[in-house]
Amino acid sequence: MTTTRSTDATGTASPTTAGAARLHHPATRRAFRTVKILAAAYGALSAAVLLTVTVLASTGHTVTSFLWGRSGGILASAAVVYWMTVLASRGTRWAYLRVRILSVVMPLAIVTVDMIPGVCPLWFALAQATCAVPLAAAAFLSNGPGLRAAFPKP
DSSP states (O other): OOOOEEEOTTSOEEEOSHHHHHHTSHHHHHHHHHHHHHHHHHHHHHHHHHHHHHHHHHTTOOOOHHHHHHHHHHHHHHHHHHHHHHHHHTTOHHHHHHHHHHHHHHHHHHHHHHTSTTSSOHHHHHHHHHHHHHHHHHHHHHTSHHHHHHSOOO
């Protein structure tokens, strides 16, 4: 069965037949729900790291601009990933493709940068790596055959 595509009022192409049917399949809905939960967990853990940095700074500990920027940036990326996951679950192909890419690239980037000697304290590297775990798990689901089938190539 081929998939035809239509354009909605916003100019977004959306699946109209086979892809749409797969998008509303219970297994696809369940997979998207799990990816949303994992993205939310990524955000919650990122917020906890930023809160830790804030508490350390307010209690007189040395906190570098790298720690502030990195923890704030990771929290912002969590919000973007969650937003794109919501859009993807509603059938937006471009958002789905970005979730697929970010869920693979972000955990690798987080761990790689934190492994550079002297960039950040060990506790911070471990906390950031912990943040990356739910997003890495989301990568397996978002790149799996179930969700890919809901977004066939045009």
